[in-house]
Amino acid sequence: MNTFLQHALWGFGMLLLPVAGGMEAAAQEWRDLSTTRRVAGEERVDLQVKYGAGRIVVEPGSADALYRMRLRYDGEIFQPLNQFTDGRALLGVETVSGRISMRRQGSGGEMDLALGTAVPTALVLEFGAVRADLELGGVPLESLELKTGASESRLDVSQANPVVMNHARLEVGAASFIARNLGQLNARSLQVEAGVGDLKLGFGPLLQEESKASVRLGLGSVELSFTRDTGVRIIRNTLLTSFDSEGLVKEGNQYTSPNWASAQRRITLELDAAFGSVSVVWDR
Amino acid sequence: MRAARSLLVRVSPLLGVLVFGTFLYLAGQSAGDLREVVSSEISVAGSESSLRLEFRDGNDVEVVFRSGQVMVDGREEGSFTQGGVLDTAWRSLLGQAVALDNGSIARVFQEWSPPADLEDQESSLAARLDQLLEEALQTSPPSPQPPQNPGSLTALDGIPLGALLSRAHRLPALAEALEGLSLEEVRVEVGRSVSVDEGEQVDGSLIVVDGDVDVRGEVMEHLVVVGGELRLHPESRVGGDVRLSHGTAGLRDGRVGGSFRNLGTTDTSFSPEAEEAQEESRAEARDRAADDRDEARDRARSRTTRTGSGFLSPLRHVGAGLAGLLQTLLSFAIISGLGLLVRHFFPQHLERVSQTARHAPGRSAMVGLAGVVLFFPAWVVGAVVLAISIVGIPLLLIWLPALPLALAAGGLLGFLAVARLVGEWVTEREVPGLEWARSSNEVHILVVGVGSLLAALAAAHVIQMGGPLLGFLRILLHLLSGLVMFGAVITGLGAVLLSRAGREEHVGGSRYSWDDDPTTTQEA
Numbered sequence: 001m002n003t004f005l006q007h008a009l010w011g012f013g014m015l016l017l018p019v020a021g022g023m024e025a026a027a028q029e030w031r032d033l034s035t036t037r038r039v040a041g042e043e044r045v046d047l048q049v050k051y052g053a054g055r056i057v058v059e060p061g062s063a064d065a066l067y068r069m070r071l072r073y074d075g076e077i078f079q080p081l082n083q084f085t086d087g088r089a090l091l092g093v094e095t096v097s098g099r100i101s102m103r104r105q106g107s108g109g110e111m112d113l114a115l116g117t118a119v120p121t122a123l124v125l126e127f128g129a130v131r132a133d134l135e136l137g138g139v140p141l142e143s144l145e146l147k148t149g150a151s152e153s154r155l156d157v158s159q160a161n162p163v164v165m166n167h168a169r170l171e172v173g174a175a176s177f178i179a180r181n182l183g184q185l186n187a188r189s190l191q192v193e194a195g196v197g198d199l200k201l202g203f204g205p206l207l208q209e210e211s212k213a214s215v216r217l218g219l220g221s222v223e224l225s226f227t228r229d230t231g232v233r234i235i236r237n238t239l240l241t242s243f244d245s246e247g248l249v250k251e252g253n254q255y256t257s258p259n260w261a262s263a264q265r266r267i268t269l270e271l272d273a274a275f276g277s278v279s280v281v282w283d284r
Numbered sequence: 285m286r287a288a289r290s291l292l293v294r295v296s297p298l299l300g301v302l303v304f305g306t307f308l309y310l311a312g313q314s315a316g317d318l319r320e321v322v323s324s325e326i327s328v329a330g331s332e333s334s335l336r337l338e339f340r341d342g343n344d345v346e347v348v349f350r351s352g353q354v355m356v357d358g359r360e361e362g363s364f365t366q367g368g369v370l371d372t373a374w375r376s377l378l379g380q381a382v383a384l385d386n387g388s389i390a391r392v393f394q395e396w397s398p399p400a401d402l403e404d405q406e407s408s409l410a411a412r413l414d415q416l417l418e419e420a421l422q423t424s425p426p427s428p429q430p431p432q433n434p435g436s437l438t439a440l441d442g443i444p445l446g447a448l449l450s451r452a453h454r455l456p457a458l459a460e461a462l463e464g465l466s467l468e469e470v471r472v473e474v475g476r477s478v479s480v481d482e483g484e485q486v487d488g489s490l491i492v493v494d495g496d497v498d499v500r501g502e503v504m505e506h507l508v509v510v511g512g513e514l515r516l517h518p519e520s521r522v523g524g525d526v527r528l529s530h531g532t533a534g535l536r537d538g539r540v541g542g543s544f545r546n547l548g549t550t551d552t553s554f555s556p557e558a559e560e561a562q563e564e565s566r567a568e569a570r571d572r573a574a575d576d577r578d579e580a581r582d583r584a585r586s587r588t589t590r591t592g593s594g595f596l597s598p599l600r601h602v603g604a605g606l607a608g609l610l611q612t613l614l615s616f617a618i619i620s621g622l623g624l625l626v627r628h629f630f631p632q633h634l635e636r637v638s639q640t641a642r643h644a645p646g647r648s649a650m651v652g653l654a655g656v657v658l659f660f661p662a663w664v665v666g667a668v669v670l671a672i673s674i675v676g677i678p679l680l681l682i683w684l685p686a687l688p689l690a691l692a693a694g695g696l697l698g699f700l701a702v703a704r705l706v707g708e709w710v711t712e713r714e715v716p717g718l719e720w721a722r723s724s725n726e727v728h729i730l731v732v733g734v735g736s737l738l739a740a741l742a743a744a745h746v747i748q749m750g751g752p753l754l755g756f757l758r759i760l761l762h763l764l765s766g767l768v769m770f771g772a773v774i775t776g777l778g779a780v781l782l783s784r785a786g787r788e789e790h791v792g793g794s795r796y797s798w799d800d801d802p803t804t805t806q807e808a
Contacts, residue, residue: 031329034382040322040340070382075329082325129677150677176672198672219668 029075035082036068044120050092052128054109059135061114068114115139120163144168155179161186206265217273225281231263235270244279318390326378345420362409370406373399394421447474461508461527605749612742623700623730633786637701641779652778663687698776707733740765
């Protein structure tokens with residue numbers, strides 16, 4: 001919950017100024033920035049993206065580039081982040097130090113980021129109040145950390161991650177979050193922490209034979225979807241939460257799919273929810 | 285690179301040296317037709333457009349059109365007209381480059397030609413810019429021109445340029461240390477310690493970066509130490525200034541012809557060693573602070589023990605009781621003041637809430653209790669409902685503070701309403717000492733009511749002055765005070781809810797006429 005509060009407050013803070021935006025009518029200084037970094041012998045890269053407000057699209061790019069970023073931002077309030085040192089990159093925007101403005105800062109800001117498909121990447125995405133559309137299919141991800149505040153985010157992994165990921169962590173604040181094909185992340189373990197919101201987590205076909213996942217929800221609803229051939233076991237630890245376990249056999253606090261013993265790919269999911277509802281659905 | 289440019293600007297004698305060395309360095313890195321661009325950054329805004337290319341050899345070139353000035357690598361090359369032909373052509377070029385990958389970017393900039401219809405001033409600037417871009421992108425840059433200051437070239441001998449440039453983090457400190465110094469002849473040592481033994485003489489100035497300096501002999505001109513320990517022995521002689529930056533003066537003696545300036549005693553620049561040393565220093569400081577806290581705590585404990593058993597003990601109880609009494613009086617004054625304001629601006633609301641609490645105290649208490657219990661879940665659920673949609677999030681910003689504020693306001697209004705009832709009851713009883721308070725005076729009623737609700741708390745503090753023997757009674761009074769306050773707030777809050785904040789008259793689920801209220805009629 002602390003994580004949720006941090007991100008939710010961050011997101012609310014980003015939204016605080018838009019509420020009072022009507023008080024100031026000064027013109028915005030829109031700037032466009034385009035940057036590309038080619039692969040220059042890097043064996044891996046740590047990529048951190050910070051984006052506070054606006055719309056962000058992340059998608060796979062070309063093999064000869066580490067990343068390509070296109071930004072549109074209000075230069076009166078934000079300044080771009082475009083740093084690369086020794087295989088560590090920091091991209092996105094940050095507020096101009098010491099600048100306080102009452103104008104609408106999130107509206108109109110855009111960021112398009114294309115990630116290279118050749119160099120293994122440790123990716124950290126930190127969003128505030130954004131609309132995020134993330135397609136990570138085919139990007140070689142060593143690790144993934146996604147932190148969102150008050151956002152509306154969609155994550156899809158349409159192609160398999162070519163490298164094995166040890167751990168993926170998704171921290172969702174107050175948000176609507178839809179994820180598809182999480183199994184294609186090729187992650188040994190997946191951790192989802194949600195504060196308040198509406199989550200749809202689609203695992204799709206799994207790449208790992210044995211996967212572990214944990215979902216922690218403060219308040220809201222979660223829909224978990226799996227393919228029919230996936231062996232699913234859910235360990236439930238909930239409080240004041242309805243649980244629709246369609247197609248699962250209950251044994252104590254464990255809910256197991258009938259094909260658990262024979263399934264080639266299995267996932268064990270620990271569910272920890274306080275208030276809300278959880279439902280399990282099966283992909284057709 | 286920025287730090288290096290800063291140094292180049294500030295230190296004129298070394299300018300030529302560094303430019304020359306950088307050109308040599310660039311010349312040694314060439315391969316192929318065009319230099320390989322590893323990173324490009326193109327920024328376009330209303331008043332500014334810029335290009336930054338980073339090459340595989342680590343060097344970069346930056347061209348900025350800003351506020352009518354064209355800057356190349358921080359140098360002003362000329363001026364242009366915003367929105368003019370050159371500006372438009374440059375933006376068009378950047379627009380083309382945005383859509384291309386890096387290999388093509390280099391080609392585009394190399395092949396760029398300035399527009400033909402430029403005016404004289406912009407035409408020469410555009411030609412120079414074109415030339416600069418081509419030179420920057422060529423794998424074999426043209427032979428560097430000799431620096432203008434011939435004196436600087438003589439200083440090139442023996443300067444470990446590579447080592448100096450590899451310590452980019454030292455360059456700002458070095459630039460600061462060299463500021464204002466005239467360096468005719470200079471010996472530069474980087475990354476190693478230097479000893480000037482007795483009888484030895486350094487002609488000109490001595491600059492040492494990241495190395496210790498031990499001087500027993502003579503430095504004819506200036507001595508500059510950045511990031512090292514300086515030891516000036518009694519027999520040492522320095523003809524000019526001594527500048528020490530990010531280092532320590534282990535020994536300061538001898539004769540200095542100019543001034544001695546220590547520009548910073550702590551090495552704050554980044555290096556693993558410095559970081560480690562700073563961490564150790566911080567750890568020591570933390571330990572010392574912890575020790576100091578423990579010592580202070582022990583002293584305080586010891587002092588408390590001594591005071592508790594000493595002859596000042598009664599005074600301590602009197603002081604504590606007096607402080608509590610003053611706090612209670614202050615609370616009384618504030619609440620009474622607020623009550624008078626409410627009475628002045630919302631007399632009917634206060635009256636209706638008060639009547640509701642009078643006619644339905646039990647129901648008011650239950651409703652108030654339910655309101656407090658349900659407040660938090662209602663607050664959270666409302667927040668969730670608003671938070672799960674982007675549209676509702678701005679409303680969330682109002683919802684989050686508004687509900688607690690509304691609860692606090694309701695609690696205050698309810699407390700005042702109950703205080704008013706209590707005040708009425710007390711003033712009608714002609715309590716000794718309160719003969720001055722008239723039951724027909726609303727101000728008297730309110731003040732007496734608030735005072736009555738706080739009386740138990742005040743009495744507890746008065747009892748506290750009597751010392752520990754009456755401690756049990758004091759605790760009882762505190763409990764009583766807490767119950768009274770809680771009951772007043774809960775009952776009042778319930779009355780506020782039942783009467784819709786005093787806008788309606790609700791008692792026991794049935795409405796009653798304001799005019800029919802016997803109390804109101806009597807007062808009228």
